[in-house]
Amino acid sequence: MAREDYEIVMGLEVHCELSTKTKIFCSCPTQFGGEPNTHCCPICMAMPGTLPVLNEKVVEYAVKAGLATNCQIARNSKNDRKNYFYPDLPKAYQISQFDLPLCYEGYVNIETPEGEKKIRITRIHIEEDAGKLNHDEYGRGSFVDLNRAGVPLIEVVSEPDLRTKEEVEAYLRKLKSIFEYIEVSDCKMQEGSLRADVNVSVRKKGSTEFGTRTEMKNMNSFRSIVRAIEYEANRQIDVIENGGVITQETLRWDDVSGKTFSMRDKEDAQDYRYFPDPDLVAIKLSEEYIENIKKGLPELPESRKKRYLEEMGLTEKAANFVTASKYYSNMFEEATEVCKNAKSVSNWIMSDIARILNEREEEPEELKFSGKELGELVALIDKGTISSAIAKKVLEEMFENPEMPSKIIESKGWVQISDEGAIKEVVAKVLEANPQSIADYKAGKDKALGFLVGQAMKETKGKANPQMLNKLFLEELNK
């Protein structure tokens, strides 16, 4: 059988660091980075005798995340201990949630080529992050950094509803976008504040039974997730095609070699001995509490999309694109406020800004300029101060040097020539140098006009107003 005859079945466990100011069980800062072991205290270092106290903000943020992903919110919930030994886990247990997660039975919709698809969310629970091990490159040992220990996380577990790597990426981007909108996480994959474990199995198309799954860890970019899925699905298909069986195991993705490696199989699966943490009290949420959080939720992407379609005249495609990221959406609104040209702003975001980000392998949150700058750029084009061609150059410059476009234009001397006298001179000069084109035009070859305009642009280093050039060439040629 061929690969096309197989279907890939995937479910995701997404870990997302919450952007509360302090850790989940103590008052240490959650800030990324810092000298090793400077963002910790006796509590998050698990000194004997210390006790955790649950940060209420963590519950609030997790409930927000649950409500924004259409989850049910548990009125009665609790913290459980997950026991295992590892040097980055100072208590030798992680405080997590086992059988009573804070949020359950939710979903998000993603866009697929076949239309909108619902991806079900099994549960969202709160837990603490572990520290980090720094392995000495000279082999002198490993060093424990507990700055990250106790940073709050939510774990979002999906049902096995995902079928393609594109769906996985769309689902992840959707979660990232929602969490950014409701400001519960900065979702920076490069800093590890958004991490995904992917459960992958394959089965013959048409089959309703699930195949044996493997769990992949250690992917830290959308790109590596997509690559890992592709690799792992193909590996599983090859095993089956060659008469083998898939073993249930946990795999580590290695981005350098582009392969997965076994971390542990089912045989040495750990028994985490979950039990309710006796140091913490039950989490009880009132209707009023949940209602207040619901009321305080900011406008979500679906609602923004509706507004963009109905009130701002964007196309479906543009509205989807712009609302996919809070950063795009905020930039869009801010820029439109300045230039009153929603369509043009959305085009700039969809085409040039997205393209340049892609080239730079950056995410929208890394944009150095804001909607104010983009709005001015569009306004300058609309006013005829610069051409679109110049505008593209200005935009490139804004990625390096986030200044107001008017300032960039001025310092680079890129102001459009709209002076009729000056343009007339250029037109005359170009016509004189290209008698053949004049003849071609008169013989009915319209293309010749384009050539002449191009020459004039070259002459003015792209600064001539293109509409005026067109008009003046036509006047001369039709004389």
Added chain:
Amino acid sequence: MMELYELTAHELMDKLASGEITSEEVTKSYFNRIKEKDGVVKAYVSTLEESALEKARKVDADRKAGKPVSKYAGIPIGIKDNMCITGTRTTCSSKMLENFVAPYDATVIENLNKEELVYLGKLNMDEFAMGSSTENSAFFTTKNPWDLERVPGGSSGGSAAAVAADMAPWALGSDTGGSIRQPASLCGVVGLKPTYGLVSRYGLVAFASSLDQIGPITKDVTDSALLLNLIAGHDEKDSTSMEIEKKDYTKALVNDVKGMKIGLPKEYIGEGVNEEVKASVLAAAKKFEELGATVEECSFDVGKYATSVYYVIADAEASSNLGRFDGIRYGYRSEKFENLKDIYRNSRSEGFGPEVKRRIMVGTYVLSSGYYDAYYKKAQKVRTVINNAYNELFKKYDILLTPVSPTTAFKFGEKSDNPIEMYMADICTVPVNIGGVPGISVPSGLDSKGLPISIQLIGKAFDEETILRAAYTYEQNTNFRENRPTFKEGGNN
């Protein structure tokens, strides 16, 4: 003339307040007594003479200068070695923490610091508070001051022995299944286990989180109330500490039990309890009746399950709580290792004693997948049944009267080879922890060997006042307080 070290803390407070004595004199008196007696009794794991005298002199200077000082200021105290004091060793009498210096203060210590108490030292205990005889200390055994061939009880054996031997006016202990009350009983002093949630556990090295409570070990009931005043109260660092109003427990020190309804659970004056202990409890019941209380026999049938429930829940929690002693960040690390697994395995194998290992293994087992429902979950259900039984009894009675320990102090080695027999030493005290209610151990006489016996008074949750009142009345109307330990070597059999 009486030596200063023979006085109770409240007597010392009066003399300090009147200027009759100084804290330095008191503190020195205790260190002299420690030098005289602790070579034999061995209650202290470490003494803090230098810092104690420094603090005492500071308090004396403040008092002399007329600065406002707490009435507790300058009173010495001994601390069980499982509570953290910044900059001092907190060993839990374990090789694992032999050199562990606490980087922070327990909340109870912060409270004592505010009142400027003087720390004499850290007191010996069963390793990680697991045991009933202090024989499980990794360092040495503590002797019972009444008979040096006998155990002081445990796990707060060092605290009880120090107070009984006048090597501290009072001490803090911790009680998970009887660890304050049982050694207090075996050493003839007063021990109070407060309601779970009354005293912050922050800074108490955890054994079983849902059962552990810190409490006072004192020479009399008055001191018990005074020390409870200092340590009780809500702490935002401990989520399980209750938000209740601060009380003055000395107000409960009223010599009157008229009309008090006392239940006498028949299960604790039956089989398995030594005849002399039983007689002492019945005599106390009679005394309470004479003093105007009503005493009625009642049944606490489900109490017989408490020990089983206890060893499931306590060990389960301990197996998790003691995971952090892994040789990575602090504590003992084996020198024999090739890889990470070795560090864990060898450090824990070499750093923990046999009883601690036994409990970690039992606790790990009862939480394992496939066994969780049959043990841990079942135990939690039975715990609810026990709690309900207490609630029912306390609808009828103000307090319950039982023995503390089924026997008086036993000899070294007598039970240490048989864990089950050792566990039975706690049958009267364990249900109180399971129920989370308060219990106090008060001396009620001596047995024929001259060893102390105590009664236990159990109250409703957060109603320490009633047991303190009953204990105070009992103490005021008996003279058992006057019995003094003899430091005899090798008593009659």
